[in-house]
Amino acid sequence: MGLLKGKNKFPVEGKTVLITGASEGMGLSAAIQLAAKGANLILVARNVGRLEEAIVLVKNAAKSPATQKFTYISADVSEHNYAAAVIAQAIAWNGGAAPDIVWCIAGMSTPLLWASEEHDVMAATRRNMDVNFFGSAEMSRAILKEWLSPENSTSPKAEPKHIVFTSSVLALFAIVGYGPYTPSKWAIRGLADTLAMELNLYPDNPVKVHVVYPATIISPGLERENKTKPEITLALEKDEPPETPEVVARRAIAGLERGEYFVTMSFLGNLMRCAIMGGSERNSWVWDTLIGWIMPVIYFFVGRIMNQQVRGWAKMNGHPAKYVKKA
Ligand SMILES: NC(=O)C1=CN([C@@H]2O[C@H](COP(=O)(O)OP(=O)(O)OC[C@H]3O[C@@H](n4cnc5c(N)ncnc54)[C@H](OP(=O)(O)O)[C@@H]3O)[C@@H](O)[C@H]2O)C=CC1
Numbered sequence: 001m002g003l004l005k006g007k008n009k010f011p012v013e014g015k016t017v018l019i020t021g022a023s024e025g026m027g028l029s030a031a032i033q034l035a036a037k038g039a040n041l042i043l044v045a046r047n048v049g050r051l052e053e054a055i056v057l058v059k060n061a062a063k064s065p066a067t068q069k070f071t072y073i074s075a076d077v078s079e080h081n082y083a084a085a086v087i088a089q090a091i092a093w094n095g096g097a098a099p100d101i102v103w104c105i106a107g108m109s110t111p112l113l114w115a116s117e118e119h120d121v122m123a124a125t126r127r128n129m130d131v132n133f134f135g136s137a138e139m140s141r142a143i144l145k146e147w148l149s150p151e152n153s154t155s156p157k158a159e160p161k162h163i164v165f166t167s168s169v170l171a172l173f174a175i176v177g178y179g180p181y182t183p184s185k186w187a188i189r190g191l192a193d194t195l196a197m198e199l200n201l202y203p204d205n206p207v208k209v210h211v212v213y214p215a216t217i218i219s220p221g222l223e224r225e226n227k228t229k230p231e232i233t234l235a236l237e238k239d240e241p242p243e244t245p246e247v248v249a250r251r252a253i254a255g256l257e258r259g260e261y262f263v264t265m266s267f268l269g270n271l272m273r274c275a276i277m278g279g280s281e282r283n284s285w286v287w288d289t290l291i292g293w294i295m296p297v298i299y300f301f302v303g304r305i306m307n308q309q310v311r312g313w314a315k316m317n318g319h320p321a322k323y324v325k326k327a
């Protein structure tokens with residue numbers, strides 16, 4: 001079996017990995033799994049109490065507890081310029097060296113109908129953009145300024161650094177009710193595609209960029225977002241089964257180890273990815289292209305079925321302004 005697996009393109013043993021959003025949900029699971037593979041970890045989130053609990057879990061999972069080290073940094077990723085200070089602190093802790101891998105997982109979601117009168121939809125949209133897009137954008141810029149500096153030039157053959165973004169399958173296939181959230185996850189893809197080309201300007205500072213596209217994760221974040229989630233959104237997203245943070249993190253890491261640029265973690269997610277590749281790098285040029293050719297036929301039916309479902313909902317429930325409020 002080992003022979004068939006190919007080279008691990010995301011080795012973490014002895015490396016230092018910084019993860020934002022690492023105190024719960026998928027970020028915590030990713031931290032635990034990377035600790036078990038021998039990584040040193042820097043966990044970033046706001047709440048110190050939860051970070052301290054997370055550090056205990058991560059330490060307990062360590063492959064070689066005697067040599068691996070773990071710390072946390074409390075920071076709000078929605079604040080302008082937060083990342084420069086986080087990276088400076090990380091470098092000081094790491095004996096003067098920048099982290100080798102940065103994975104932006106901190107995120108939030110406020111699903112709402114766009115024309116809803118009960119909520120400040122635009123405030124929610126700005127907040128989602130601040131946390132999800134700007135939180136990742138600021139971090140990627142702070143770490144890339146380090147990795148790409150002339151002082152840190154090595155050679156094209158050197159082991160690459162990795163910047164990993166976390167988007168959502170909603171950036172591959174958007175559904176009703178996620179107006180305040182989905183654009184922030186599409187924006188991440190736009191930045192990643194830009195960087196994937198831009199990094200070629202620095203052949204002596206090899207860096208790989210990746211985007212991970214989870215579907216529903218059974219996490220504290222999901223409980224929070226379900227408080228405002230429209231019923232029709234809940235009904236439509238049932239078609240993509242929810243997974244535990246452990247499973248999502250394991251599949252994400254497996255994709256990174258295969259060297260994928262866009263990592264999807266489910267069958268549907270992979271189909272959606274192949275349908276929307278544009279100019280982005282393929283995992284397999286042959287398969288992704290073939291599936292991409294079939295997808296318009298599938299979407300011909302999916303589009304009709306889903307829009308019909310939404311229209312049926314409207315017929316059953318009347319104008320959204322008249323929906324009975326959730327308790
Ligand atoms: N849950 C889902 O169904 C899906 C989620 N995703 C995305 O996957 C990622 C993980 O999701 P999930 O496991 O649900 O995450 P959770 O919401 O359960 O956890 C979020 C983590 O991010 C941290 N965080 C949130 N806001 C900030 C902030 N402003 N500054 C710093 N840290 C912050 C939280 O800690 P603290 O609050 O202490 O700061 C926590 O550690 C997110 O990017 C999410 O958008 C994608 C697809 C589906």
Ligand SMILES: CCCCCCCCCCCCCCCC(=O)[C@@H](N)CO
Nearest residue numbers: 109168170215216237239240271272302
């Ligand atoms: C081949 C194409 C078939 C299309 C079927 C469509 C099924 C719709 C699946 C939508 C799943 C939405 C998950 C939301 C995840 C997320 O990001 C939020 N929970 C925010 O955190």
